[in-house]
Structure formats: C-alpha cells, structure tokens
Amino acid sequence: MxxxxxxxxxxxxxxxxxxxxxxxxxxxxxxxxxxxxxxxxxxxxxxxxxxxxxxxxGIIDLHVHGGFGRDMMEGTPDAIRAIAQRLAQHGVTGFLVTPLTAPWSAIRQCLEAAGETRWNGSGGARMLGCHMEGPFINPKRAGAQPPEHIRPPSVRELKTELGTLINELRVVTLAPELEGAREVVEFLTQEGVIVSLGHSDATYEQTVQAIEWGARHATHTFNAMRPFQHRDPGLAGAVMLHDELTAEIIWDNVHTHAATAQLLIKAKGATRVICVSDGATGVGMPDGYTFELWGHRAVVRDGAARMVETGGLAGSVVAMDACLRHCAQTLGLEVASLVCAANPARALGYETDLxxxxxxxxxxxxxxxxxxxxxxxxxxxxxxxxxxxxxxxxxxxxxx
Ligand SMILES: [Zn+2]
The missing domain is CATH 2.30.40.10 (Urease, subunit C, domain 1)
Structure with missing residues (x-):
C-alpha cells in the first residue's frame, strides 16, 4: 500500500x-x-x-570492515548480517564488505559469505559487493594491514586463489608502484572492478600512469599513502588534481583534520569525493574494548582504535552517520548527502536506484x-x- x-x-x-x-x-x-x-x-x-x-x-559506505564487536573477516553470513543490521540503525542502507590483507583462504571465506547476503539478504543495509583492501599493497604504507600477508601483485595468483569469486569484487585497493601492478590493474578494469589506489607509496608520475592503465578511485585519501609535498606531490597530490579519480576520505576527525577533508572537496568538487567509515570491529564499542585485526591486537580509547604494537590507527570507531554529521556541520547537509550517498552510489553504477x-x-x-x-x-x-x-x-x- x-x-x-x-x-x-x-x-x-x-x-x-x-x-x-x-x-x-x-x-x-x-x-x-x-x-x-x-x-x-x-x-x-x-x-x-x-x-x-x-x-x-540512505548512506552508502564503500569501505567497512566490521563494527559493534563483529568482523567481516569472521567469514560468515551471520557476521555480515549482524553488522548490516547495526549499520542500518546508523542510516547506512548499502555497503561493501571489506576484507583486509589476510591469507587467501580467509579472503575467500569472506567473499563467499558476502555472496550469500547480496543486495537484500542481509536483514539490514544492502550488501552491494566487496571492496578487497590488499593484499597487493606496499609494506611501507601498510597502516593497520597485517604486513606478513602482503603479496606481490599477480593476475595468475588472483585467478588461482579467487576463481569465480572475482565476481564478488566491486573495488580492489592496491599499490600501483609494485612490480606486476600494471597487469592486475588492467585485468581488474577489464573485469569491471574499480581499481582503487591506496596503501601505496606511488609518486605523482606513477599515479598518472596507473590512471592510464585504468585506476579510477583512491582509498582513504591521505591515510597510508605518499603525502603531498610541493616538490613531490605524490599519490595524494595526484588524487587532488586528477578528475578521473574519485577519492575516499575518512571524515571521523581522527584520521583526517576537518580542514583536510574540506581541502579535498574544494580541490575535487563535491561530486568526486566519497566519505567512507573504514569502520572496524571497534565501531560503537566502549573505551578499553580490545579486538584483533587478523592476529594483531587493537584497543579502543578516547574515540580512536589503535594497534597495541605500533600505536597506528586500527580503522575508525564511527559509523557513517558521524561522517555525515561532520561534513554537514562544515559544508551543509546538501554537500554531506552528496559525499555520503549520491557519490558512492554513482561510483558503483547505482545512481538511478540508490x-x-x-x-x-x-x-x-x-x-x-x-x-x-x-x-x-x-x-x-x-x-x-x-x-x-x-x-x-x-x-x-x-x-x-
Ligand atoms: Zn580499511
């Protein structure tokens, strides 16, 4: 009715x-x-x-690893559904399951579980596919990705290890400066997967080359990437300058300063920036809560989750409603809704539906x-x- x-x-x-x-x-x-x-x-x-x-x-989150004490890497439909239901409470109506750098067997299990909850079988926010973060990333910019499971880029390995599960992928984060990256970028692009540049030490020139190979997206801009410097603009500088790339930003006011997020939106325009949560198991959990990122312990404290060993950030502890609020307080709801809903929907080709x-x-x-x-x-x-x-x-x- x-x-x-x-x-x-x-x-x-x-x-x-x-x-x-x-x-x-x-x-x-x-x-x-x-x-x-x-x-x-x-x-x-x-x-x-x-x-x-x-x-x-509804908000679309292209980069979420877990939350509320659950982890997508549990590799079960139950974990994905539990997270999807909690995300919906925070205004998220669609998301990409985001496996991190881990053994292939664990990534496979995560992709298989995602396939079982696709589109509307989640009981909450729509599972729209997967964003595989790694394992073809630069150890120098690993951030919270477990370094021991990083792999050199290889199409052969990708095909052998994932087989038809490649169909579950919508976005893959990789470092284009690594040997073998060109072949992987071209293969994924041909398969209709969005190649996202991140966890990377790519120079400006290497980034421009990766755009020519087909890369179209940048993973949590400024975090875990070669920074902008005036004589060495790096991946971050290329992201700001080149319209071909849509740019993720974690606007939790922890991973980035609010002025940095504004600068990115000013450089790229409000239609080419995408807010993501990069939420991990610690989202919504109290101070002192500890969890593991594939064997590495992290703890939630003072509005951030940090790795116990390195002190580095272990994903965010906020859901996307906080990012929407931060953006709205600075640039208004009109812009906030573009970067949190319209732009991620368009990046996935869902602009008429979502x-x-x-x-x-x-x-x-x-x-x-x-x-x-x-x-x-x-x-x-x-x-x-x-x-x-x-x-x-x-x-x-x-x-x-
Ligand atoms: Zn991430």
Missing part, C-alpha cells in the same frame, strides 16, 4: 526542498508532493509525520533530526528498519 512521508524538507542531489511529502509504493519512491504546512493537520498511519525531520537518501530521492529510486530513506544531528529512522525498500526506537514528537511511522 502506498504511503506518504511528510518531511520538513528533502535534501537530495545537492538541493534542499522544503515541505515535501515522499510518496512510497512497493519499495520505490513514486513521487514528491509539495504541501502547505498551514493546511496539513493530523497525519494518520500509514502516512508518516516527519515534519520536524529532514529526509535524505543515493537519491528522485522518483523511481529505491525507497532507501533516512530521516535526520536537525537538532540532535542524528538519524532517527531508516527505511530500506520503503520498510522501516525495525530495531529503531520511536522517539517523542514523531507519530508512529508505517512499517509496511
């Missing part, structure tokens, strides 16, 4: 539209209707009174409270994500 969500405003595709009702039918947004707030009285179910909230397209509230799109909608700066409700396929509590001031949303 069709229903309307009466919103204080809609923010989508970089624009804000006050006093709109979203008409939702069979899991899709079918229309918007402008309403006059003075003319609308009590709103009865199944319609939804969200007149004090702002509707945004990351937008235009008529025809999937009804993946989040209702944002502008006062608390939090996601109040998440709809996926037009269905309210069940585990969210109802808050005062909003009448009960429809669940069908």
């Amino acid at each position: 069709a229903f309307r969500i009466y919103c204080g405003a809609l923010v989508t595709d970089g624009q804000r539209y006050p006093h709109r009702a979203l008409v939702v039918d069979k899991g899709r947004i079918v229309a918007w209707e402008a309403y006059d707030p003075a003319q609308v009285g009590r709103i009865e179910p199944p319609d939804v009174d969200a007149r004090n909230l702002i509707a945004l397209p 990351g937008t509230l235009r008529a025809g799109a999937c009804a993946d909608v989040i209702l944002w409270n502008p006062h608390t700066q939090k996601v109040e409700y998440t709809y996926i396929d037009g269905v309210l994500h069940e585990s969210q509590p109802l808050s005062a001031g909003v009448s009960e949303p429809a669940t069908k």
